[in-house]
Amino acid sequence: MPIDLKNVSFSYNTGTKLEKKALENVSMSIGRGEFVLIGGEIGSGKSTLIRHFNGLLKPTSGQVIVEGMQAHNRQVKTKVGILFQFPQNQLFSKTVYEDVAFGPSNIGIKDEELEKRVIKALDMAGVREELHKTSPFNLSGGEMRLAAIAGVLAMKPDYLVLDEPLSGLDPENQKSLILKLKKLHQEGISIIIVSHRISELLSFADRIFLMENGKITFDGRTEEYVNSLPSTLPQIAALMRELRLKGIDVRDDIFTVEDAFDEIIRVQKERMRQDS
Ligand SMILES: Nc1ncnc2c1ncn2[C@@H]1O[C@H](COP(=O)(O)OP(=O)(O)O)[C@@H](O)[C@H]1O
Ligand SMILES: [Mg+2]
Numbered sequence: 001m002p003i004d005l006k007n008v009s010f011s012y013n014t015g016t017k018l019e020k021k022a023l024e025n026v027s028m029s030i031g032r033g034e035f036v037l038i039g040g041e042i043g044s045g046k047s048t049l050i051r052h053f054n055g056l057l058k059p060t061s062g063q064v065i066v067e068g069m070q071a072h073n074r075q076v077k078t079k080v081g082i083l084f085q086f087p088q089n090q091l092f093s094k095t096v097y098e099d100v101a102f103g104p105s106n107i108g109i110k111d112e113e114l115e116k117r118v119i120k121a122l123d124m125a126g127v128r129e130e131l132h133k134t135s136p137f138n139l140s141g142g143e144m145r146l147a148a149i150a151g152v153l154a155m156k157p158d159y160l161v162l163d164e165p166l167s168g169l170d171p172e173n174q175k176s177l178i179l180k181l182k183k184l185h186q187e188g189i190s191i192i193i194v195s196h197r198i199s200e201l202l203s204f205a206d207r208i209f210l211m212e213n214g215k216i217t218f219d220g221r222t223e224e225y226v227n228s229l230p231s232t233l234p235q236i237a238a239l240m241r242e243l244r245l246k247g248i249d250v251r252d253d254i255f256t257v258e259d260a261f262d263e264i265i266r267v268q269k270e271r272m273r274q275d276s
Contacts, residue, residue, distance in 0.1 A: 040211030081157030142173035
């Protein structure tokens with residue numbers, strides 16, 4: 001069952017001089033098993049939007065229904081796990097292990113079952129064993145993000161929502177995080193990634209939403225999105241198109257440096273094979 005938003009509007013500081021409309025009449029539906037990107041400029045309302053998915057914020061008007069329940073229902077909190085932009089704000093215990101155990105022990109899980117859950121979550125997130133007993137604040141930025149992901153996974157969410165998960169990571173950690181998310185998706189968790197730069201992520205997602213000024217301005221499949229914006233085609237896709245025009249037979253549905261690299265190597269090998 002999906003996350004369904006019906007005509008959701010939200011304002012910060014309603015009824016004061018500082019009132020700020022951050023979402024305006026948003027309707028959207030995200031199904032189980034999808035890999036979704038939510039893009040849009042900084043300030044367009046992305047972070048405000050995802051805080052509605054598990055009831056952290058309540059709409060000023062409209063409805064959020066998750067798996068048939070109102071989003072502020074307690075059960076929804078475990079179904080929809082959110083990883084915030086700054087993982088250091090999500091970590092607070094003495095050790096990484098205790099941090100990951102915090103959520104499940106709060107819902108009454110203990111002893112062996114708790115240990116099993118925590119170890120599994122740390123493993124799924126890819127937190128190395130030697131880090132389990134260290135302080136989360138001794139971790140690097142990339143490791144901290146993985147520890148925070150483990151904390152969310154320990155609640156066994158159906159949906160994993162990540163707010164700007166690539167920011168602050170070097171390219172290598174970005175790549176390894178994306179591959180990890182792809183793997184979690186294959187294991188059946190729906191992935192929702194919020195990013196103000198979606199071009200690197202396009203080849204992983206089934207579906208794209210774009211936000212502008214608190215409204216959804218695009219909702220469609222990735223191919224549709226790429227086709228709809230020829231002028232702002234990601235540079236890498238433009239490069240592949242250029243190569244095709246020069247008679248080099250590369251695929252043109254490539255949006256990331258990594259895929260372009262693999263594809264160019266493939267074509268080159270093919271040519272060498274034909275030459276020999
Ligand atoms: N706590 C808050 N109080 C008042 N205004 C806020 C608050 N958080 C965000 N806003 C405003 O709401 C709008 C949407 O912000 P946000 O959802 O954070 O956008 P994004 O995540 O796309 O950068 C922006 O204009 C922002 O300034
Ligand atoms: Mg944000």
